[in-house]
Amino acid sequence: MALPYEPDDDHAADRFVNLALRNRDAEEWRHLASDAYVEQTERVLLGMLDRIAADRAHRKAERDTARARLAAGEVTRADHDRDLAEEGERARKTAHFESLVREQHRLIAAKVRRLRGDDVRDELMSLVVALGTAIDAHRAAVLGARSEPSAADRALWERLSALDVPGPEGRTSLEALVERHAAQQDDHGRVLAGIVLDLAGDATSVPRAALLEVWKRKVAPTLTPEQKAEFAARGKGSLVTERLRKAMGHLERLGLVARSGRQGDQRLDVLDRAGLAELAAGTEQG
Structure with a gap:
């Protein structure tokens, strides 16, 4: 027909x-x-x-x-x-x-x-952001150690501002895109830090299942139906769960928590309670 x-x-x-x-x-x-x-x-x-x-x-x-x-x-x-x-x-x-x-x-x-070709584009952009994030971390490490940057270092860092890439609101520098990505990670990390502290109390770890339940209540209302539908179209499951996965990874990279246990019974271990409290306070104050 x-x-x-x-x-x-x-x-x-x-x-x-x-x-x-x-x-x-x-x-x-x-x-x-x-x-x-x-x-x-x-x-x-x-x-x-x-x-x-x-x-x-x-x-x-x-x-x-x-x-x-x-x-x-x-x-x-x-x-x-x-x-x-x-x-x-x-x-x-x-x-x-x-x-x-x-x-x-x-x-x-x-x-x-x-x-x-959106899936291919998104994968490529993820790689570009990951590369930009690595360059930004390298710059922070060199400057933080008060070392004298080499010519190669400076040339690498210049790529952050010189490289023009597509962004949510048109083309932008890779540096701006990395900053936006980092800010989003920080926001989600602060939310998760608060949840971990509330659920853990005096305990040293919390079940991931309990985290997910509270996370859904807090984060799901902030996502638009369009965002959820677009992510679902990628065939990668739930956007809420994906945001939790990334937030957990962010806290792990900061050395605040660590995952333990098997996949079906995973827990999040509290490594730095003071650090979590400091991060969570940023949410409440902001």
Whole structure:
């Protein structure tokens, strides 16, 4: 079969995708995920998610208004409860539809990433940032030891500011990208340091499973659905868990904690309680 619209007709695509979400016809989705249509399909699915979010905000405002009218005696309790029940039914249907949209978007977004070469780009950027971080650490070590930098040292350090790379807001220097990456690591490290201290109390270690539970409650609300969906499209699991993995690695590199135990029963050992407290205080003060 061929899709009954062109790859630039998003209005027709929206109607077709809406039906396809309900029909769940594998052949239709194969065409929707074809190279010619997959980017349009992703646009349409993202548009649906935007409308769902806007509708949810609108319904919340309506509920707030309804509660205010009930409190003011403008409507009866029976009328309010009836409207609330109808709203609950609509919300359940919307939640079901949203789950269908998100499921398909995860699959479509993965195909878009492969088509655009995003996975390869991200891997290369990770290598570039790692290299820049190593250069920055080398500079800090040389200057911290009050050694006289060699000409080779200075030439290497100059690459940090001279090398132009793509950043979240356009092209930037590698040095700025490394600084942004380090700041993000510090932020996550401070959050994790506070969690470790709270859970550990006087103990010398905490279970990773307990850490993960609290971490999810603190970090998940700070991530947008778009960030989660984009990461899920990479096929690497949960963004929340990935952030925890990196934060744990950051604290380990600082010598504050160490992982121990088997994979299924891993623990985080407290090596430097004072250092953790100092790092965590930065979160509370900032």
